[in-house]
Amino acid sequence: MEKALIALSAALCVAITCLATAWAQSRVGSAGAGAVAEKPEVGGTIIILMAIPETMVILGFVVAIMIILGI
Amino acid sequence: MIQKMSKIQIIGSRRIMEEVIEFLHSMSMLHVDIIPEDMKEDISYHIIPLQKDEIVIKDRAEKIIKKLKDLLLLLYQPSAPQVSRERRFIVTDIVSERILSDYNILEAKLRDLHKRRSELTERLSLLERYERILKGLAPLISKLSGFKNIESTGLIIDKDKSGVIPLMEVEISRITEGGYQIFKRELDEKSIGVILTYQKDYDEGVRGLLSEEGISEIKLPTDYAGLPFFDALKEMVRKKEEIPKEITDIEAELNRLSDEWYWKIEELIDVLKDLIDEFKTLDYCTGTKYCFFIFGWVPKSYLPKLSSAIKERFDDRVVIRELEIMEEEIERVPVSIKNPKLVKPFEIFMRVLPPPRYDSIDPTPFLAIFFPVFFGLILGDMGHGIIILIIVGLLWRKYKERAVVQDLLKVFFLCSIYSIIFGFLFGEFFGELGERFGIHPIVLNRGKAIKGFLILAIGIGVGHVLLGFIISLINSIRWHKGREIIGTLSSIAMLFTLFLLIATLSGYLPKGFLNVGIILTIIFFPIILLSEGIIGAIELIKSIGNILSYARIMALGVASVMMTLVANRLGEMSGNIVLGIIVASIIHALNITIGIFSPAIQSLRLHYVEFFSKFYKPGGRKYAPFKKTREGVRLWRRL
Numbered sequence: 248m249e250k251a252l253i254a255l256s257a258a259l260c261v262a263i264t265c266l267a268t269a270w271a272q273s274r275v276g277s278a279g280a281g282a283v284a285e286k287p288e289v290g291g292t293i294i295i296l297m298a299i300p301e302t303m304v305i306l307g308f309v310v311a312i313m314i315i316l317g318i
Numbered sequence: 319m320i321q322k323m324s325k326i327q328i329i330g331s332r333r334i335m336e337e338v339i340e341f342l343h344s345m346s347m348l349h350v351d352i353i354p355e356d357m358k359e360d361i362s363y364h365i366i367p368l369q370k371d372e373i374v375i376k377d378r379a380e381k382i383i384k385k386l387k388d389l390l391l392l393l394y395q396p397s398a399p400q401v402s403r404e405r406r407f408i409v410t411d412i413v414s415e416r417i418l419s420d421y422n423i424l425e426a427k428l429r430d431l432h433k434r435r436s437e438l439t440e441r442l443s444l445l446e447r448y449e450r451i452l453k454g455l456a457p458l459i460s461k462l463s464g465f466k467n468i469e470s471t472g473l474i475i476d477k478d479k480s481g482v483i484p485l486m487e488v489e490i491s492r493i494t495e496g497g498y499q500i501f502k503r504e505l506d507e508k509s510i511g512v513i514l515t516y517q518k519d520y521d522e523g524v525r526g527l528l529s530e531e532g533i534s535e536i537k538l539p540t541d542y543a544g545l546p547f548f549d550a551l552k553e554m555v556r557k558k559e560e561i562p563k564e565i566t567d568i569e570a571e572l573n574r575l576s577d578e579w580y581w582k583i584e585e586l587i588d589v590l591k592d593l594i595d596e597f598k599t600l601d602y603c604t605g606t607k608y609c610f611f612i613f614g615w616v617p618k619s620y621l622p623k624l625s626s627a628i629k630e631r632f633d634d635r636v637v638i639r640e641l642e643i644m645e646e647e648i649e650r651v652p653v654s655i656k657n658p659k660l661v662k663p664f665e666i667f668m669r670v671l672p673p674p675r676y677d678s679i680d681p682t683p684f685l686a687i688f689f690p691v692f693f694g695l696i697l698g699d700m701g702h703g704i705i706i707l708i709i710v711g712l713l714w715r716k717y718k719e720r721a722v723v724q725d726l727l728k729v730f731f732l733c734s735i736y737s738i739i740f741g742f743l744f745g746e747f748f749g750e751l752g753e754r755f756g757i758h759p760i761v762l763n764r765g766k767a768i769k770g771f772l773i774l775a776i777g778i779g780v781g782h783v784l785l786g787f788i789i790s791l792i793n794s795i796r797w798h799k800g801r802e803i804i805g806t807l808s809s810i811a812m813l814f815t816l817f818l819l820i821a822t823l824s825g826y827l828p829k830g831f832l833n834v835g836i837i838l839t840i841i842f843f844p845i846i847l848l849s850e851g852i853i854g855a856i857e858l859i860k861s862i863g864n865i866l867s868y869a870r871i872m873a874l875g876v877a878s879v880m881m882t883l884v885a886n887r888l889g890e891m892s893g894n895i896v897l898g899i900i901v902a903s904i905i906h907a908l909n910i911t912i913g914i915f916s917p918a919i920q921s922l923r924l925h926y927v928e929f930f931s932k933f934y935k936p937g938g939r940k941y942a943p944f945k946k947t948r949e950g951v952r953l954w955r956r957l
Contacts, residue, residue: 291670298923
């Protein structure tokens with residue numbers, strides 16, 4: 248039972264942060280696509296902005312690893 | 319690295335002002351600037367306005383550039399640019415209409431060619447819509463040739479209604495008193511093409527019958543509306559064969575004109591731009607009755623060369639004064655960045671950011687050191703590294719003339735080398751495939767030692783973020799910014815204190831360190847608040863997030879390992895060696911594609927967001943020297 252709870256907690260850590268990142272990236276992405284259409288030279292900046300919300304899922308992943316490894 | 323700049327003032331006789339400006343233009347070193355506030359207060363200076371004829375020439379040059387740019391749009395860009403020959407450009411010529419006469423003729427010719435081409439293309443696409451009918455009925459055209467005073471009509475009848483044709487024939491025979499002919503031919507699986515010919519006198523009766531019975535005639539394009547049906551068909555077939563050749567002839571003529579004119583026009587545009595630049599620089603000149611002054615910036619290393627060149631050309635008639643850079647104008651100092659050959663390709667990644675301020679630090683050398691390392695750590699596979707190296711080698715030859723692509727390829731060359739090195743250290747060659755060839759992990763096995771890899775990634779984060787703080791500290795000391803020195807020092811101390819507390823609470827250090835940590839917090843936290851305000855405290859918390867963000871190195875690294883594992887396992891599961899290789903190759907190819915973009919983007923992000931935020935101050939002005947676009951062309955503008 249304890250193992251199952253640990254696995255569920257770790258999965259939730261990744262899943263919820265994944266959803267949060269996906270939502271943020273959808274907003275950044277759609278705005279970015281509009282910006283690139285008007286100003287193609289901002290393409291590089293938009294790619295970087297797209298990568299910023301990934302911090303959330305990375306942090307979720309770290310916490311999940313900590314839960315699984317019992318750190 | 320940001321080059322040291324010199325603030326200079328060039329003083330000379332009014333009589334040689336234009337000559338000096340032309341000389342400075344060809345030297346391409348001076349960043350001309352408006353006169354500083356402290357000098358404006360000296361009332362003996364005044365702006366030297368452009369003369370009337372100069373304004374006329376400047377306006378004319380601007381108009382010609384606009385016209386020439388429009389003309390360029392009508393030409394193709396030939397591959398090899400012509401090398402500019404050294405020559406003089408007589409500036410006053412541009413006022414006369416003669417300079418544009420050749421271009422006016424060229425423009426008329428080009429517009430006509432483009433118009434003809436678009437008309438022909440349109441006609442061809444219209445004819446292509448009748449492809450089915452033309453193809454089906456073309457053999458009948460030869461049979462019908464030679465008839466005179468006859469009318470003809472084309473009809474399309476569905477195959478399943480083909481029974482209507484004999485009935486129609488009976489009716490038409492009655493109307494035309496037997497003076498008709500009917501030709502039938504299968505167009506496709508569903509329809510039959512019919513051409514009906516009869517004497518013109520019976521046209522009204524026949525058309526009335528077709529209309530009454532609801533048999534639809536083939537509608538031909540309006541261009542052919544006046545012609546009898548089969549004449550129109552004949553003409554359409556002929557045109558369809560002729561148009562592609564006409565288009566090819568027009569294209570050939572456009573290519574010939576482009577070869578002849580494109581680079582000539584480009585050169586003239588550049589020369590005119592240079593001319594306008596010179597007039598604009600004249601606008602920056604100030605003077606007294608006998609002297610003129612130009613104010614500007616030049617990299618310190620260029621100053622001796624500029625001074626000696628001016629001395630050699632004008633002797634004592636022109637003097638350069640180096641002025642002191644005031645503290646309040648630091649933000650206005652143009653920033654010139656010069657990096658060693660190995661670091662220079664990485665400047666491509668700095669273009670997405672605004673230039674650093676003069677009192678900041680150019681992070682390109684740090685990017686050149688850490689970017690390939692992070693990339694290698696994430697990809698970390700010898701096989702993938704070798705494939706990227708091969709791709710770089712193949713593209714290198716193809717894009718030899720494109721500087722941006724060349725820079726990117728140099729960066730990825732380094733990245734692939736680091737991927738191979740880390741692949742060797744992690745014992746990865748297309749994942750665990752290397753183990754079969756005797757390649758074993760030396761440092762760690764990324765697929766299994768997840769905890770170790772995570773600690774390594776966070777450790778790199780700690781080092782990288784601390785390096786950012788240290789760079790900021792050194793820069794603050796260099797520019798004597800006391801408040802910033804205290805703030806950065808306190809932040810570094812607080813970070814250490816936080817690590818100390820975490821290590822103690824996690825049981826890695828004895829409990830006694832807890833008191834040390836608390837005392838250090840009591841000392842340094844208020845200092846941060848006093849020196850940087852509440853933002854300093856928030857920044858400190860942010861730094862912890864920044865460090866944890868480096869876990870992405872491990873996350874993406876493990877994801878890459880798992881992808882290769884999936885590729886190899888699926889290949890094995892196929893049970894057939896050929897199919898297995900194909901399946902594994904496809905997944906490896908996908909992994910390599912992701913492996914090029916993802917580590918590059920994530921490494922850049924770690925630099926832009928986590929690392930640069932500790933010391934990078936954007937908002938600098940880019941050093942833009944007063945530079946000739948067309949070197950070797952002398953603007954001969956004595957009026």
